Amino acid sequence: MDFDIIFRETRSGRNVRQIIVLPDADVSEPDTVSEDELDHTFQQSNSSSDDEVIEEDDASTDARRKSYTWRRRPFNPKTQPFIEADEEIPSVFRPIEYFRMYFAAQLLSHISFETNRKATQSLYSNLATTAAEIEVLIGMLITMGICEMPRYRMYWVNQTRMDTIANCMSRNRFETLLRFLHFSDNDKVVMDRNHPDYDRSYKIRPLIESIHKTCLEETPGELQSVDEHIIPYKGRCKMKYYIPRNPDKWHLKMRENGFHHDFWLCDGMAPKVESPVGFFAVDVVMKVCETLPKHKGYK
Incomplete structure (x- = not known):
């Protein structure tokens, strides 16, 4: 029987020998190998490969040095008293005031300008939208997200008409604005990934x-919580994640903490932090904590 003998060293330092039958061997009539022959072969192998054994010993020693043993011990973090910011507590705003806090007039003007630019680039010169109309459009989209229907045209048909949306804008105008809605200039996009x-x-x-700038202007509270917000999505997008065990298997991932003091849109790339740890989840937490004032006792 054709066979080969391999001697290897385990993690504990013991030498173990293995007999490997070659593929073209006749296993129906195996030959017997005495213990004396194996011992003789083992001694020859050891005498001819002393240098290799030394190198393997060094490699195994380095591997053992990098191993860690975790133990359960009481953890007493060093904390300091929370220093509250000297600012007046804002009054409760109306919904429209909260909306205009995040969708400021400057942002709406920028969206209307880029939407008109996109229409002009597409040889459609009769759009002429304004910031006020874009504000109505975004409000309609938010309302549609709350009161969902299978098709957005159902908000205008007589059987399922919703006056809150249908009275704001005609269906054709809504479709036209949604067709050319843009936030950036396509001519300035960088396509080279490198x-x-x-x-x-x-x-x-x-x-x-x-929106991120507006969130950072809010005064953060003492207790901060980092969580993940999932945006269900099945369209074509490079930032999409697939998680089979999640109810929403196809989605975009966004990190957020508390009352939107800070957030980070996960685009598949590792976050850029001042002191990276190398572990994705930890770096994300460090990323959203960078904007918190230091030495103020936030928890």
């Missing part, structure tokens, strides 16, 4: 930056 200015979220970057 370029330092490449941004997967370029199409909506002005919207993200404007």
Whole structure:
């Protein structure tokens, strides 16, 4: 019987020998190998490969040095008293005031300008939308997200008409605005993925930056919570994640904490932090905590 003998060292340092039958061997009539022959072969192998054994010993020693043993011990974190910001507690706003806090007039003007630009680039010169009309359009989309229907045209038909939406804008005008709705100039997009200015979220970057700036202006509370918000989505998008065990298997991932003090849109790339740990989940937490004032006792 054709066979080969391999000697390997285990993690504990013991030498173990293995007999491997070659593929073309006749296993129906195996030959017997005495213990003396195996011992002789083992001694020859050890005498001819002393240098290799030394190298393997060094490698195994380095591997053992990198191993860690976790133990359960009481953890007493070093905390300091919370220093509250010297600001007046804001009064409760109306819903429209909260809306205009995040969708400011400057942002609405930018969206209307880019939407008109897109219509002009598409040889459609009769759009002429305004910031006020874009504000109505966004309000309609938010309302549609709350009162959902299978098709958005059902908000205008007589059988399922919803006056809150249908009275704001005609269906044809709504479809036209939705067709050309844009937040950035397509002529300035960077398509090269190796370029330092490449941004997967370029199409909506002005919207993200404007809302992010407003969130940072809010005074954070003492207790901060980092959580993940899932946006169900099954369309074509490079930032989409697939999680089989999640009820919404196809979605976009967004990190948020508390009352939207800060958020980070996950585009599939690792977040850029000042002191990266190397573990994705930890780096995300460090990313959203960078905007919290230091040495103020936030928890």
